[in-house]
Amino acid sequence: MAEARPTSLYAPSALVFTVAQGDDAAATVVRASTLSCAPTATGTHPDAQAACAALNATGGAFDRLLAAPNPDRACPMVYAPVTVTADGVWKGSRVAWKHTFSNSCAMSATLNGNAVFAF
Template identity: 60%
Template sequence: MLRRSAAISAAALLCLTGAAGTAEAGSTSLYAPSAVVLSIGKGADSGPLTVLRATTLSCMPGPSGTHPDPEAACAELKGGFAGAGFDGLLASPDHDRACPQHFDPVTVTLDGVWEGARTSWQHTFSNACVMGATLNGGEAFAF
């Protein structure tokens, strides 16, 4: 259900922002749209998720959306992950941060269009503390 509503939200976002196939003002070239819905949900990726928070982020032609810091989030996503795709958002856990060893899964998702191509990415963490210690930079999911 989360994937379906995220896909619907991403499609609605593209319609609202006019991102699909529009030209920048005063430019003769087309830009590749980048507009996504980011969410944080309770549960594992293989089971039902309860969305705790969600936000929209459009990075082309400029940072916008309901994300609290679209400039930083777009910069993080545009940073390039050396062929790792959005898995580049993940880093080795911060070992200076002690997290409880209980299993209370949290899943982050990114759905929409990135640089003109449909994309869907998700990752499940064992709990919210591990999520905070593992997200590289953490700007995209800081909402």
Template identity: 60%
Template sequence: MRQRLAAVSAAALLCLAGTAGVARAEAAGPSGPSAMVFTITQGNGTTPGTVLRAAVLSCAYSAEGTHPDPRAACDAMNDTGGRFDRLLAAPDRGRPCTKRFDPVTVTADGVWQGDRVAWKHSFANACVMSATLNGNPLFAF
């Protein structure tokens, strides 16, 4: 029940932050504020799964949100240039993971510098996710 409540709360914050972020970003130009909700969900992303963790991040004039390290997360998000597939570029091949299939899906939903973003990627299990994201602070919550 708590996990679903967290998902609903995160979605509500996304609606509020995303709407405000779009209005301000359009007024501010292409380098406007960003507001995102990041989730880690049990499952392969094709059907609604249980939200394991969620964090809200706002990168406007300061870094804020429920993310444990908003400044590092804002810097990491800016490094992607709004293209979150860049997080998948350099997995840690030296980290051993089991071949057990227990899928998890990560999502990034919101507004990045005035552009609407809805990104998700599924991994075979949490170890593969961790090795692929390789310490990136965006999903370190």
């Protein structure tokens, strides 16, 4: 009888990140990137290592990717929603996360210095 064995010592972590114009399911994706963090950082993300480090720092709470907006950056009061998403598996658990910003300036001010959505 065959014994079931894991194919890897690491829990799977493979995600697709998107940036879309709009605030609903019909939003138009303008950028997307893939990322896998175990056993090494790979994918189409331009800085996979930094993105994996940022995700590890969240402890699985993706809302921790959001920071207080940079107070030195003034954004226009224009509503042109931008939605970011993370879909896939993180350390063996299913992830379906999204956050909508009022416009791309607010997104940049809030995600400033965050490697995950820097693609």
